[in-house]
Amino acid sequence: MSRQSEKQKKNTGREAPELSSGIPAKLIQYLMLIMLLVLVFLVSAYAGLAGRGKDKGGEAAERMGTTESTGGDSGTDGGTDRGNGLAAAEDKAAGKAGGNGNQDDSDQGDGNQDDSNQGDGNQDDSNQGDGNQGGSEKKTDTGKKGTIVLDAGHGGFDPGVSGSSGVAERELNLIFARKLEALLEEEGYHVVQTRPTEAGLYDEDQAHKKAQDMQRRCAVIEAAQPLATISIHQNSYPDSSVSGPQVFYYAQSKEGEQLASCIQECMNEQLEVERPKSHKGNESYYILKRSVGTAVIVECGFLTNPDEEQKLQDEAYQNRAVRAICDGILKYLESAAEK
Numbered sequence: 001m002s003r004q005s006e007k008q009k010k011n012t013g014r015e016a017p018e019l020s021s022g023i024p025a026k027l028i029q030y031l032m033l034i035m036l037l038v039l040v041f042l043v044s045a046y047a048g049l050a051g052r053g054k055d056k057g058g059e060a061a062e063r064m065g066t067t068e069s070t071g072g073d074s075g076t077d078g079g080t081d082r083g084n085g086l087a088a089a090e091d092k093a094a095g096k097a098g099g100n101g102n103q104d105d106s107d108q109g110d111g112n113q114d115d116s117n118q119g120d121g122n123q124d125d126s127n128q129g130d131g132n133q134g135g136s137e138k139k140t141d142t143g144k145k146g147t148i149v150l151d152a153g154h155g156g157f158d159p160g161v162s163g164s165s166g167v168a169e170r171e172l173n174l175i176f177a178r179k180l181e182a183l184l185e186e187e188g189y190h191v192v193q194t195r196p197t198e199a200g201l202y203d204e205d206q207a208h209k210k211a212q213d214m215q216r217r218c219a220v221i222e223a224a225q226p227l228a229t230i231s232i233h234q235n236s237y238p239d240s241s242v243s244g245p246q247v248f249y250y251a252q253s254k255e256g257e258q259l260a261s262c263i264q265e266c267m268n269e270q271l272e273v274e275r276p277k278s279h280k281g282n283e284s285y286y287i288l289k290r291s292v293g294t295a296v297i298v299e300c301g302f303l304t305n306p307d308e309e310q311k312l313q314d315e316a317y318q319n320r321a322v323r324a325i326c327d328g329i330l331k332y333l334e335s336a337a338e339k
Helices: 002-014 025-071 169-186 209-224 254-270 286-290 306-313 315-338
Strands: 147-152 190-193 228-235 246-250 280-282 295-302
Touching: 147 169, 147 209, 169 190, 169 228, 169 315, 209 286, 228 286, 228 315, 246 254, 246 286, 254 295, 254 315, 286 295, 295 306, 295 315, 306 315
Parallel strands: 147 190, 147 228, 228 295, 246 280
Antiparallel strands: 246 295
């Protein structure tokens, strides 16, 4: 028995212990070490992937933030009321198809309002670039009484309404604005033209030309801080019998309403309008809604009316019309000064 015990002790000293399953302990240790290393590797890999995911998420959020900050009230070349909007923008309201649908002549004439809510659209680069920034200032002795801004609607790629004779609104608007400028300067006012030439107020490489054009018009008005802004336009309506001038103002502006009333009254009287219209409030026309100070849109007449189309191209009639507009402005400014 003693010899057998010694033999067992010797064997125990030479051989590694075995589990009941027969797997050596050292092998178990190696396997556990390998499993630990694999676990560490997996944890590290997961952490790396999570970090990259966060980075990508941050980049995406930054892009979204940039889009929001540069996209503005995107809308169109066309406010917009995307209005602040590319708006989804020219100085008047949408619906060149004519009017607000009211068959009463006093409410007709909103037809050529194709750009009311445009101009607030894509804000990025809207006022950047080397394009036409608009605005004209003459170095004269005039202007002692204050500044008035004249805004000749449309221009450049945007012709506005066209008459049956082929005359484009943008051409007539500029003619009326220049004639009105001369009269106001004679009265001692400094005049700033938002669009002094046939060109529009946009960069040629700008994707949203109309929006940029409208924004720059408002920028000119804001820089001038005028006593009043007069936006000159010609109107249109599906019914060719509709005629006569009409003045629009921002519905929430008491001063705008008074200015519009004065101009409307003078035009109706001095042009001897057969079916005179009333001045009208509006809350969507971009130039009225977005410009600072008191502003009105003067629709000198309807290019869709054959007789009035001819009148609007006649220089004598043009002179009478701008004289009436000028008198209306002076009447308003005199009444405002008395307050």
